[in-house]
Amino acid sequence: MNTVDKLKLSQNVAVISGLFCSVVALLLLLNYWQFSKNDPIESKALEVLVQRLKEDPNNDGLKTEIRNYDLLARKAYFNSQWQVKTGAYLLLFGALVLALALRIYYSLKSRIEEPEKKLENEIASRVLAQKGIWIAGAVVFGLAIVASFATVDYLDKYNWESLVFEEQVSPVENGVEVIDVGVVSEEPEVADGVSATSEDVIEEVIVEDTQQEELTELEVAESAAQAEQPVSSSSASSAADLTVETIRNNHNSFRGPMGQGISYHKNIPVQWDGKSGENILWKAPIPKHGYNSPVIWGNKVFIAGADNQNREVYCFDSRDGKLLWTGKAGQIPGSPATPPKVTEDTGLSASTLTTDGQQVYAIFATGDVVAFDMNGNRVWAKNLGVPDNHYGHSSSLIIWDNKLLIQYDTNKAGKVIALNAATGDPVWETSRQAKISWASPVLVQSDGKFQLVLTADPIVAGYDVQTGKELWSVNCMMGEVGPSVGYTNGVVYAANEYATLAAIDLKTREILWENDMFLPEAASPLAHNGILFIATSYGVLVCYDAKTGEEYWEHDVGRTLYSSPVYADGKLFMMDNDGVVRIYEYGKEMKLIAENELGETTGTTPAFAEGRIFIRGEEHLFCIGK
Amino acid sequence: MIKKMKLIFFLFTVFYLFSTGISAQQQRFPKPEFESGYEQPSTITPEPRALALEYFDVLVLLVVLSLATWLALKKRSRQGILWLSVFTLIYFGFYRNGCICSIGAIQNVTLSFADPGYAISLTALLFFILPLAFTLFFGRTFCAGACPLGAIQDLVIFKPLSLPKWLNKTLGIIPYIYLSLAVLFAATGTDFIICRYDPFVGIFRMDAKFHMVVLGISFLLMGMFVARPYCRFFCPYGVLLSWMSRFSRWHLTITPARCIQCKLCTNSCPFDAIDFPTNEKEVVKSGLGPKKFLTYALLIPLWMIMGIFAGERSHTWLSKANQDVYLAELLISNPEMKNDPDNIDVQTFLASGKTMETLVQEAEVIRRKFYFGSMIAGGFIGLVVGMTLLNTVVFRKRQDFEPHKGNCVSCGRCMDYCPVEK
Incomplete structure (x- = not known):
């Protein structure tokens, strides 16, 4: 083969x-065009089908159609991917052959070049190079300096942002300080002293009521003093007002203020009938199911509901039962595509919400935590990791000191978490040497500081709200703990079925007394004014002397008691699972004042506000009042 | 005929550029949602390459380096070097997917110095050191036959144009800037930019983002006329190799014996790396003498101060390339981004449980590193500019046509043009 033949061959190959x-x-381009026209990810047909399924979730035919369509789209997608990959390899192969052929072609065509007669003038090129380098250096450094002027240092701004943020939250801290150094912090101490010297329970009530009046006066004075200061918040509903007094004026968590089962509202009705409508001011249908109890702030009542598709928070107008808004807890990163398996008696929305008057917070069995403002705008949402819980997560939320406090005891690990209420950012997280539990956190005040008391198998323990540090723990509990603790006069009452009822001195960590005759499965103990109530799931309500554990009386109602007993307006309110609320005189002797039927089954705990009772039934939210 | 060939070039270029867009469409396909209780298998991370195979790579590199050196210096075979570079392209390029490579190893070495918690692998260290060691003794034979990036560019040189010296000199500053930025970003744990912006790795892997494939093909197309553009005007490792090569004892020579000044080799080097004999008369006439030398020597500290100042001023801007700094600033400037479920960075941060305060603190630590690092990088660039300027007034007495030790990649093309025999 001579050079001409080689030239021809290389040319033809090229x-x-x-x-x-x-x-x-070209084929690859066609493939791309076709693919972009029928992108399964953006398939409108599939979207329409999914939308139809949302409207008709039980349509099995539609589900099958979606699956088939989805499978087809995926096949098309991966087929297209294969074509792209194969095409790219073919293109590479072709390019290599082309490059080789061109190379041979050009090398065969190349001629012996004559040497340059005149070489490049090196001096001139060096002078030019100097100019080039000057310009290049100046351009590089100039650009760097220009970039510096065009850059905003947001990290520096963070301090400023933080200051603004602190200004916003400082009223809350001021509020806490008021409690610490002023009045409220002293209140239990005084009450302790009184109760220690008094043998008569009724006397204790009078003394405590008197002290509360003093407290109110002092706080009013303090508020007035604060009002004179320019820094003081003028908004009556700001977070600055989240004092003990403020939450006592509302019902902001499960079992009321601080989760202790005590309501401070007066003029609570004692007579109603759900069937006839007597004293039922309104009843509103609840869109989605849940076992959480109502929480109230001002004229707003909050509950939550969930099904396999959606998790929602509802806000009702407490005056007329109008559904003001529905907050969706969807599209939360980390939230599982399908909710975890839960049992029917717990469900996906068993945890009661909490509110600070600024925002309302909810948690679901998916581990989703969400915050809405009082108008239903979602402020933040996050997923804490799906809780490994064989019944479903049910521990309720509680808020204090601008921290959303979450008891997160799962089969994997026990922990308690504090999130920044404003942002959802973690503030602290404390691991607990505890097994899974379904109980809720309770706030108590000791030595002027607030602590969170949690119960689970095997410990009852207190945690500093500020730091999350475990302050104490007593090893006394066992089993699947559902009831939260009761608290009064420096004593924590923890109980659980098949375990024990233990009275624990908060300061000495001593178990003052124990009893295992009547034990609750779900209802939390109520301790107030020297009296302790236990409600068992087999229908016995038992009254004890809180100090000694001596039983005063018991009442076998013969109905399941999951709802927790609540003290309100000097009376005990105990609802059974059939929706019958029994009202007792709060005393050492049993005196049943009334039995009122709701007309709906329920296992939730009633909420009290402004002379009204709010009860979540199986399907409706009831407002009872005169 | 030439017109036809040009048409083929054009068509090929256009279609290839368009078709690369297709590979960029490979998006992550959403997982199907099952309601039957089927659990998605967890993502599997591929096992790292077996240690023995990593050492085998080092062995291959050593053999290739030795062969390239032998072919360039002893055998003086351009054909041998060409076929060796084809092997390198296939093995280190397409088979090893362009990783590990000596160029990127700069960053591993830097990070191992800057971060005590980072342990560099022996393989990466050897890939960094071996070519430098060979270059120190034998010139840049690594570039000739052992670098896949060099090989792919070398094979597409069809019609190389000679660039004027001033342009070569000016563009020659870019690799120094790239090197200083690469070291800065690696030392601050920000990014391995050499790897991220490797223009050819997408071709080796047959998969890359659209703009990277375009960049790679652009380099190759440009490389048809401007030989090895990446090696000459971007490669940060080339800077180190160039330094080493200047001290090489046994460097490739154009002629095997005595230069007969035939000038046949003047156009043989596609990289403009042949120095011509010095014309002393012109040098004396030019005025680029001791005065200029002194002026430029005194300017070096000024250039460095300017560089340090520019580095100090631009450190905030540069630090934004760091993921933590970027995220912290994003969340400070746009707090509502926390509610954006589509922002993976933000959502990953939120899911990590880390507080905003911690993120900002970490970002501030990184920015502090950038503060010092940028000043060092700026000072280094200033030094390079000053030295390059100084170099333009330094004349070395040269009587023959010689390869420029710093710039010559020892490809051996010039040897074929020399009529002198041993």
Whole structure:
């Protein structure tokens, strides 16, 4: 083969491989065009089908159609991917052949070049190079300096942002300080002293009521003093007002203020009938199911509901039962595509919400925590990791000191978490040497500081709200703990079925007394004014002397008691699972004042506000009042 | 005929550029949602390459380096070097997917110095050191036959144009800037930019983002006329190799014996790396003498101060490339981004449980590193500019046509042009 033949051959190979490359590239472009037209990710047909399924979730035919369509789209997608990959390899092969052919072609065509007669003037080129380097150096450094002027240092701004943020939250801290150094912090101490010297329970009530009046006066005075200061918040509903007094004026968590089962509202009705409508001011249907109890702030009542598709928070107007807004807890990163398996008696929305008057917070069995403002705008949402819980997560939320406090005891690990209420950012997280539990946190005040008391198998323990540090723990509990603790006069009452009822001195960590005759399965103990109530799931309500554990009386109602007993307006309110609320005189002797039927089954705990009772039934939210 | 060939070039270029867009469409396909209780298998991370195979790579590199050196210096075979570079392209390029490579190893070495918690692998260290060691003794034979990036560019040189010296000199500053930025970003744990912006790795892997594939193909197309553009005007490792090569004892020579000044080799080097004999008369006439030398020597500290100042001023801007700094600033400037479920960075941060305060603190630590690092980088660039300027007034007495030790990649093309025999 001579040079001319080689030239011809390389030329022909170059032309053929060039055409080959062009055809492959064209096919790839066609593939791309076709794919972009029928992108399964953006398939509108599929979207329409999914939308239809949302409206008709039980349509099995539609589900099958979606699955088939989805499978087809995926096949098309991966087929297209294979074509792209194969095409790219063919293109590479063609390009290599083309490059080789061109190379041979050009090398065969190359001629012996004559040497340059005149070489580049080195001096001139060096002078030019100097100019080039000057310009290049100046341009590089100039650009760097220009970039510096065009750059905003947001990290520096963070301090400023933080200051603003602190200004916003400082009223809350001021509020806490008021409690610490002023009045409220002293209140239990005084009450302790009184109760220690008094043997008569009724006397204790009078003394405590008197002290509360003093407290109110002092706080009013303090508020007035604060009002004179320019820094003081003028908004009656700001977070600054989240004092003990403020939450006592509302019902902001499960079992009322601080989760202790004590309501401070007066003029609570004692007579109603759900069937006839007597004293039922309104009843509103609840869109989605849940076992959480109502929480109240001002004229707003909050509950939550969930099904496998959606998790929602509802806000009702407490005056007329109008559904003001529905907050969706969807599209939360980390939230599982399908909710975890839960049992029917717990469900996906068993945890009661909490509110600070600024925002309302909810948690679901998916581990989703969400915050809405009082108008239903979602402020933040996050997923804490799906709780490994064989019944479903049910521990309720509680808020204090601008921290959303979450008891997160799961089969994997026990922990308690504090999130920044404003942002959802973690503030602290404390691991607990505890097994899974379904109980809720209770706030108590000791030595002027607030602590969170949690119960689970095997410990009852207190945690500093500020730091999350475990302050104490007593090893006394066992089993699947559902009831939260009761608290009064420096004594924590923890109980659980098949375990024990233990009275624990908060300061000495001593178990003052124990009893295992009547034990609750779900209802939390109520301790107030020297009296302790236990409600068992088999229908016995038992009254004890809180100090000694001596039983005063018991009442076998013969109905399941999951709802927790609540003290309100000097009376005990105990609802059974059939929706019958029994009202007792709060005393050492049993005196049943009334039995009122709701007309709906329920296992939730009633909420009290402004002379009204709010009860979540199986399907409706009831407002009872005169 | 030439017109036809040009047409083929054009068609090929256009279609290839368009078709690369297709590979960029490979998006992550959403997982199907099952309601039957089927559990998605967890993502599997591929096992790292077996240690023995990593050492085998080092062995291959050593053999290739030795062969390239032998072919360039002893055998003086351009054909041998060409076929060796084809092997390198196939093995280190397409088979090893362009990783590990000596160029990127700069960053591993830097990070191992800057971060005590980072342990560099022996393989990465050897990939960094071996070519430098060979270059120190034998010139840049690594570039000739052992670098896949060099090989792919070398194979597409069809019609190389000679660039004027001033342009070569000016563009020659870019690798120093790239090197200083690469070291800065690696030392601050920000990014391995050499790897991220490797223009050819997408071709080796047959998969890359659209703009990277375009960049790679652009380099290759440009490389048809401007030989090895990446090696000459971007490669940060080339800077180190160039330094080493200047001290090489046994460097490739154009002629095997005595230069006969035939000038046949003047256009043989596609990289403009042949120095011509010095014309002393012109040098004396030019005025680029001791005065200029002194002026430029005194300017070096000024250039460095300017560089340090520019580095100090631009450190905030540069630090934004760091993921933590970027995220912290994003969340400070746009707090509502926390509610954006589509922002993976933000959502990953939120899911990590880390507080905003911690993030900002970490970002501030990184920015502090950038503060000092940028000043060092700026000072280094200032030094390079000053030294390059100084170099333009330094004349070395040269009587023959010689390869420029710093810039010559020892490809051996010039040897074929020399009529002198041993």
